[in-house]
Each structure stands twice: as C-alpha cells, then as structure tokens.
C-alpha cells in the first residue's frame with residue numbers, strides 16, 4: 001500500500017452512488033491527463049489521473065457508481081478492492097439524496113479510511129428547497145463536508161484544500177486503521193455461508209455460453225484492437241448511411257418516387273386547380289413549392305439519411321455499449337465537457 005511519505009505518490013479514490021458527479025469532480029481535480037482502463041480481470045472501467053498538489057504527487061482514481069461497500073455487483077467488488085490500496089477517499093454524494101449518501105459514508109467510516117464528503121448538486125437540492133447543515137453534518141460524522149456544484153466548479157478547490165489537510169493529518173497513519181470492522185466480518189461470513197448454500201444446491205448442466213457482447217466490448221476498448229474496430233465501424237457507417245442512405249435511397253426517392261411520380265402528378269393537379277392564381281400554384285408546386293421542394297427534401301433526402309443513421313445506431317448501440325461509455329469518459333477527461 002502506498003503511503004504519502006516525502007515525495008511518494010498518494011492515492012485518492014473518488015467513491016459514491018451512481019450519477020452523483022464523481023467524474024466531473026475527477027476531471028477538475030486530475031488535470032489534463034487521465035487513463036481509462038479495465039480493472040484487471042474485469043470489464044469494469046477505471047479512470048486514473050496523475051497530478052501534483054502543492055508539490056505533493058497525487059494519483060486520483062475515479063471509480064464506478066456503487067450503492068454499498070458490501071460488494072454485490074462487479075463494480076462494487078472493484079471499488080471495494082481499490083479502497084484497500086488508497087490513502088484517502090473523496091466521497092461524492094448527491095445533496096438531494098442525503099440518505100443514500102450517508103449510508104455509504106457510514107460504511108466508509110467503518111472501514112476507517114480517511115475521507116471527506118463532497119455534497120454535490122447543491123444547485124438541484126437548492127431548487128427543491130432542500131438545505132443541508134454541512135457544519136453540523138461534519139461535526140456529527142467527524143469528517144470535512146464540502147458543498148459543491150461540480151458543473152460550475154463551485155467548491156472544487158475547497159475539496160483539494162481539505163484533502164491536503166486530511167493527508168497531512170493522516171501522514172504516517174498505519175494500515176492498522178484498515179482493519180476489518182466486526183460488521184464487515186459478519187457480512188463476509190454471511191456471504192461465505194450463502195456461497196456454500198448456493199454451491200450445494202446449484203449445478204451446471206451445460207457449460208456457460210460465451211458472452212460475445214462482453215468480448216466485443218473488451219476488444220473495442222482495447223488500445224490496439226480498438227483502432228481497427230473503430231475503423232470498421234466508421235467504414236460500415238459510411239457504406240450504410242453515406243452510400244446506401246444518402247445516395248441509393250435518396251436516388252430512389254428523389255428521382256424515382258418524387259421526381260417521376262409525385263411531383264409531376266402534383267404539378268399537373270395543382271396547376272389545373274389553381275390556374276386562377278399563379279401565386280398559390282407556385283406556393284405548392286413552384287420551384288420552391290411546399291410539395292416540390294419542402295416535401296421532396298424532407299421525405300426524399302432527410303428521411304432516408306436519418307432513418308439509416310438511427311437504424312445503424314440502434315443496431316450497434318447495444319453491441320458497443322461499453323465503447324460508448326468509454327468514449328463519454330474520454331470526452332469528459334479531454335475537457336471537452338469540463339475545462340479547467
């Protein structure tokens with residue numbers, strides 16, 4: 001386990017319920033460079049960033065959202081494992097959902113890792129008329145509590161400041177504080193008993209089916225194999241949307257359906273019907289008419305392109321869900337969404 005001693009790096013994890021703003025805060029605190037990778041042996045993505053605060057080298061780890069520290073899901077197992085190797089934790093909580101947040105805070109306190117609570121989304125809780133007495137909460141929990149609005153960077157420098165204080169207080173504190181608390185040991189025993197029961201009454205009649213989606217997700221986020229996968233996806237989208245949708249289908253509809261059938265018929269009909277008013281005739285079937293131009297463009301040009309794009313998108317979306325998620329993270333890290 002790495003401890004902050006002299007110039008050694010210290011490791012800080014961002015932990016919290018799903019969708020509470022951990023990644024936005026991570027983006028601000030970690031600076032420009034971040035690495036997205038799968039936690040070894042799993043499909044869970046972990047983002048790490050290296051930075052330096054007042055000369056202190058810091059590695060920040062953004063973890064997936066969790067509900068509890070008693071690991072049930074793969075994400076919770078990974079987060080739990082990460083917690084055994086960090087020097088401090090930033091718990092990010094949603095100020096609108098204090099109950100859920102504090103459930104996790106109490107579990108963190110039980111483990112004994114130094115942590116602070118960033119009570120995020122204060123803009124949304126404020127709009128709902130919810131206010132939290134952070135001073136009182138800090139006293140009750142015995143940890144720093146910082147109110148934040150991550151998307152506006154409000155309170156984020158304060159997190160860094162409080163963490164530096166926390167780390168220097170914690171300087172040299174041994175791993176003894178990371179003992180397993182009694183409740184955790186009881187839970188572990190309970191899970192062992194459950195595993196034993198499940199093992200006793202369950203049998204596998206056929207070998208597990210190969211999970212192709214997981215495999216595709218893994219190669220599409222691989223630093224080397226991901227590149228040809230990306231190339232193949234771009235080529236497929238070009239062929240399907242760019243060539244088939246925008247050229248072939250547009251040709252059928254614009255030249256065939258509208259050019260040969262609908263428009264000539266409409267021109268004939270409305271020229272007769274509105275022979276008394278060239279204005280009304282042109283409005284409908286003139287060179288810039290509602291039917292000859294607006295309807296033709298909407299149905300013969302925009303419709304096939306949008307249709308083929310969304311067809312392609314929906315077909316590949318589920319296959320490449322993992323890839324999409326990693327791209328979102330990369331965007332966040334590259335500061336397209338958050339600029340420091």
Ligand SMILES: Nc1nc2c(ncn2[C@@H]2O[C@H](COP(=O)(O)OP(=O)(O)OP(=O)(O)O)[C@@H](O)[C@H]2O)c(=O)[nH]1
Pocket residue numbers: 016017018019020021022023024025063064065066120121122123124148149150151152
């Ligand atoms: N209104 C408001 N929205 C916020 C705030 N912080 C983050 N968000 C938004 O909340 C959403 C989730 O933010 P993330 O940083 O991805 O949350 P996360 O905790 O990393 O989510 P998971 O990794 O899925 O658990 C994004 O749309 C953010 O823009 C905040 O303070 N106020």
Ligand SMILES: [Mg+2]
Pocket residue numbers: 022023062063064065
């Ligand atoms: Mg996140």
